[in-house]
Amino acid sequence: MKRIDLGGTWQMTNCTNNETISATVPGSNYLDLLAAGKIQNPFWGQNEAQASLVARDDYLYSRTFEVGFDLLRQPHVELVVSGLDTLATLTLNGQQIARTANYHRTYRLDVKELLREKDNTLEVRFESPYAYIKQREAANPLGGMGFEKGIGHIRKPQYHFGWDWGPNLPPVGISGKIGLEAYMARIEEVRVVQRHADGRVTLSIDAILGGEAKGRTVRSTLTDPKGHKQTARTEVNGSTAHLEFEIDKPQLWWCNGLGEQPLYELETQLLEFLNVEDEVVQSIGLRTIELDTRADGLGRQFRFVINGVPIFAKGADWIPSDSFINRTTYEDLQFYVEQAKWANMNMLRVWGGGYYESDEFYELCDRNGILVWQDFAFACSAYPFEEAEFLENVHQEVIDAVQRLRHHASLALWCGNNENELMAALWKKKKVTYEANYDFYYNILSRWVSELDVVTPYWFGSPSSGERSIDAASLDHGDNHLWAVWHGLMPVSTFRRMPARFTSEFGLESFPSMRAIRSFTDKADVNYLDPVMLTHQKSAGGNQKILFYLIDQYRDPLHFEDFVYLSQLSQAQAMRFASDDWRRKMGVCNGSLYWQYNDCWPVASWAGIDYLKQPKAVHYHSRQYNKPVCLSNDCYADRAEIYLANDLPEPIKGKLEWQVSGFDGQVISNADLEVEAGGVEATRLMVLNFNEVLGTKAKNEVVLTVRLISDGQTLDEKSWLLCADKHVAFPGPTIQANCAVRNGQAAITLHTDVFARSVFVELEQVLAPFSDNYFDLLPGQPKTISVAVPEGMSDDDVAKGLRLKSMADVEPKTSLLGDKWTQFKLRFNKVNLSTWLIFKFITRLK
Numbered sequence: 063m064k065r066i067d068l069g070g071t072w073q074m075t076n077c078t079n080n081e082t083i084s085a086t087v088p089g090s091n092y093l094d095l096l097a098a099g100k101i102q103n104p105f106w107g108q109n110e111a112q113a114s115l116v117a118r119d120d121y122l123y124s125r126t127f128e129v130g131f132d133l134l135r136q137p138h139v140e141l142v143v144s145g146l147d148t149l150a151t152l153t154l155n156g157q158q159i160a161r162t163a164n165y166h167r168t169y170r171l172d173v174k175e176l177l178r179e180k181d182n183t184l185e186v187r188f189e190s191p192y193a194y195i196k197q198r199e200a201a202n203p204l205g206g207m208g209f210e211k212g213i214g215h216i217r218k219p220q221y222h223f224g225w226d227w228g229p230n231l232p233p234v235g236i237s238g239k240i241g242l243e244a245y246m247a248r249i250e251e252v253r254v255v256q257r258h259a260d261g262r263v264t265l266s267i268d269a270i271l272g273g274e275a276k277g278r279t280v281r282s283t284l285t286d287p288k289g290h291k292q293t294a295r296t297e298v299n300g301s302t303a304h305l306e307f308e309i310d311k312p313q314l315w316w317c318n319g320l321g322e323q324p325l326y327e328l329e330t331q332l333l334e335f336l337n338v339e340d341e342v343v344q345s346i347g348l349r350t351i352e353l354d355t356r357a358d359g360l361g362r363q364f365r366f367v368i369n370g371v372p373i374f375a376k377g378a379d380w381i382p383s384d385s386f387i388n389r390t391t392y393e394d395l396q397f398y399v400e401q402a403k404w405a406n407m408n409m410l411r412v413w414g415g416g417y418y419e420s421d422e423f424y425e426l427c428d429r430n431g432i433l434v435w436q437d438f439a440f441a442c443s444a445y446p447f448e449e450a451e452f453l454e455n456v457h458q459e460v461i462d463a464v465q466r467l468r469h470h471a472s473l474a475l476w477c478g479n480n481e482n483e484l485m486a487a488l489w490k491k492k493k494v495t496y497e498a499n500y501d502f503y504y505n506i507l508s509r510w511v512s513e514l515d516v517v518t519p520y521w522f523g524s525p526s527s528g529e530r531s532i533d534a535a536s537l538d539h540g541d542n543h544l545w546a547v548w549h550g551l552m553p554v555s556t557f558r559r560m561p562a563r564f565t566s567e568f569g570l571e572s573f574p575s576m577r578a579i580r581s582f583t584d585k586a587d588v589n590y591l592d593p594v595m596l597t598h599q600k601s602a603g604g605n606q607k608i609l610f611y612l613i614d615q616y617r618d619p620l621h622f623e624d625f626v627y628l629s630q631l632s633q634a635q636a637m638r639f640a641s642d643d644w645r646r647k648m649g650v651c652n653g654s655l656y657w658q659y660n661d662c663w664p665v666a667s668w669a670g671i672d673y674l675k676q677p678k679a680v681h682y683h684s685r686q687y688n689k690p691v692c693l694s695n696d697c698y699a700d701r702a703e704i705y706l707a708n709d710l711p712e713p714i715k716g717k718l719e720w721q722v723s724g725f726d727g728q729v730i731s732n733a734d735l736e737v738e739a740g741g742v743e744a745t746r747l748m749v750l751n752f753n754e755v756l757g758t759k760a761k762n763e764v765v766l767t768v769r770l771i772s773d774g775q776t777l778d779e780k781s782w783l784l785c786a787d788k789h790v791a792f793p794g795p796t797i798q799a800n801c802a803v804r805n806g807q808a809a810i811t812l813h814t815d816v817f818a819r820s821v822f823v824e825l826e827q828v829l830a831p832f833s834d835n836y837f838d839l840l841p842g843q844p845k846t847i848s849v850a851v852p853e854g855m856s857d858d859d860v861a862k863g864l865r866l867k868s869m870a871d872v873e874p875k876t877s878l879l880g881d882k883w884t885q886f887k888l889r890f891n892k893v894n895l896s897t898w899l900i901f902k903f904i905t906r907l908k
């Protein structure tokens with residue numbers, strides 16, 4: 063196989079004004095215009111509206127190149143291109159070679175007859191996506207929610223047209239790889255299927271070959287995690303080759319929290335004598351994965367089972383990591399996936415409004431034990447599946463995605479779409495489209511997937527009950543998106559009243575870090591209703607809703623920076639409340655994926671980590687509430703019920719220590735008790751009645767601390783207030799910090815004289831995440847946190863750059879009564895009232 067990479071420097075011409083600039087491939091028109099200084103940063107201030115005009119024009123990308131004679135004389139010469147975004151006409155040396163209309167596909171175009179050794183010109187002309195969807199929508203109106211009408215017509219990442227957390231800036235360009243491949247024979251695909259039986263694994267390998275492969279040899283080498291190799295070879299019969307490996311003592315792959323992630327390397331080569339003509343390398347994790355959807359007393363189970371062990375899925379929903387895909391680096395992806403592992407997550411759901419992620423993303427998930435729930439790229443819209451050409455285009459996309467990703471150990475689920483069933487009522491009147499959409503997810507796509515992948519489970523959509531006759535929003539069947547809280551303005555406690563079998567979305571918005579806010583505004587008097595802040599808030603009435611929920615727990619703050627801080631805590635506490643509750647119901651509830659893990663630009667949103675890669679409070683807290691062995695407090699007005707959720711198969715025996723103390727650290731009551739808890743279940747360990755343990759104190763004057771010890775080891779330790787923060791008069795703490803830098807890590811030890819609530823730590827010049835943040839600090843219990851710091855930073859620099867905030871620093875704007883009045887007004891403002899009504903209609907929530 064001979065390859066020539068055609069990425070690098072190209073020319074880009076705007077077809078409206080004929081201006082030509084230098085361009086970079088892979089990339090996009092937006093990135094090229096930015097690099098050439100032709101447009102302003104679309105993320106700054108209110109630049110988005112102006113920047114979206116860029117997408118109204120057509121663009122021509124072109125380059126010239128030479129090829130060697132070596133390449134030309136091969137029997138097959140193909141132009142291979144992925145990530146073509148989206149409506150492209152490709153011309154080589156003046157001859158049109160293809161018109162494409164699917165970002166999600168890889169195109170392989172025969173160019174042998176058109177190529178010459180010198181002066182080849184390749185041109186790719188991109189049509190404006192806006193013009194296209196407008197024209198298609200006029201011909202076949204789809205309706206639906208879309209943030210730009212008719213997005214269902216174009217196979218382009220749907221979020222490019224704006225979402226309720228993202229800007230409307232649809233790029234065009236070659237965002238993937240482009241190059242030539244010349245060969246006599248090649249490997250088209252390698253299909254690997256694992257069979258687990260009697261403690262052994264058989265790896266069955268099918269190589270599908272293209273070109274003139276007959277009579278050549280296929281050789282596979284399997285290297286186990288310790289480096290031991292096994293090799294198998296066979297002669298190609300027709301255009302396929304089949305090989306098998308027996309693995310006697312398989313080292314099983316587990317999701318994060320349940321075990322290790324050993325990976326086997328499988329190298330499959332196509333040989334002509336000793337010459338390697340082509341090769342494919344895959345990382346394989348040995349594991350079984352099932353989705354248990356058996357009927358039970360309530361409805362139907364919805365539970366992932368890995369290597370026979372049922373799991374509670376903990377994690378979040380992944381959206382594209384940038385509005386302009388090519389800006390995301392490998393290091394960015396590594397950061398996000400490793401942070402998911404750090405936060406004790408075991409699953410990310412790749413949401414259907416984006417794209418099938420890069421190979422690197424799934425490799426990182428394989429290595430970190432993060433299961434991937436993969437939506438197909440359909441979201442919140444009807445799609446014209448009744449059009450034969452569209453359906454065939456989608457079929458090719460499905461083949462490309464499934465063939466590319468099915469071998470990954472992390473791949474846990476193929477899922478039809480995001481919220482299309484939930485919204486189907488909106489296009490019900492269009493009978494043909496309505497039926498074609500159901501038929502697609504229930505019959506066609508499920509068949510295609512089963513033909514391509516016999517291992518990974520398929521689910522019709524997210525959410526879905528799994529049966530057309532049962533409401534997609536049913537709490538007893540299938541997965542669920544719980545949006546009564548936030549969109550429906552119901553109190554956070556609703557999560558406890560409405561547990562679903564598996565919650566694949568629920569969320570509460572917050573502001574991003576001040577650093578992220580400062581990346582789009584330099585206004586001195588920035589506030590939440592400022593036009594710039596509203597440009598960076600895409601959910602209707604979102605900033606008001608943030609305040610609405612904040613006032614449930616905290617005081618409406620006077621200063622904007624405190625609003626940011628409290629908004630994050632309000633989000634964190636809501637996500638923690640729900641996840642704790644569902645984990646206490648494990649077996650009935652089997653998953654808690656909060657919306658949304660990340661951001662694609664700096665914005666007020668549901669994200670746990672903002673666009674500047676600054677983790678919000680919820681991300682830090684999720685590490686605590688996702689622990690595999692995890693204490694939680696089911697807190698009522700008169701009592702605290704302490705539970706242990708144990709994800710591990712082994713039962714636990716230990717000692718539970720509890721203590722109620724005043725803010726000065728004085729112990730009011732305490733005791734130890736012996737406890738036992740089964741494996742893969744939640745157990746109520748004890749009930750503390752407040753009238754027995756508070757002494758002369760009131761509920762708003764104490765902290766409850768619990769610690770679980772087993773075999774001399776602390777398995778978990780938590781502390782809680784017994785009422786909402788807004789009812790507590792926090793004493794002003796004096797926090798002392800000792801800082802020491804060693805090997806690029808700063809260790810910061812904090813001591814406090816009185817209870818310090820939700821301590822937020824920031825360090826000037828340091829963007830890296832801390833080992834903990836937004837934590838409670840108790841008198842007499844110093845805490846050391848660490849963070850990676852830039853080279854040359856001294857102990858003194860750390861001490862000087864350190865900024866601490868705790869709840870006692872928040873200055874309220876008005877009285878408690880004033881806060882209530884603000885909340886009342888927010889509930890009945892026009893936007894919130896209307897989204898509440900829309901929500902009520904969509905989910906038919908009683």
Ligand code: BMA
Binds near residue numbers: 225226442543567
């Ligand atoms: C669900 C998601 C997204 C959306 C989010 C917040 O609908 O699937 O489409 O961004 O909720 O509204």
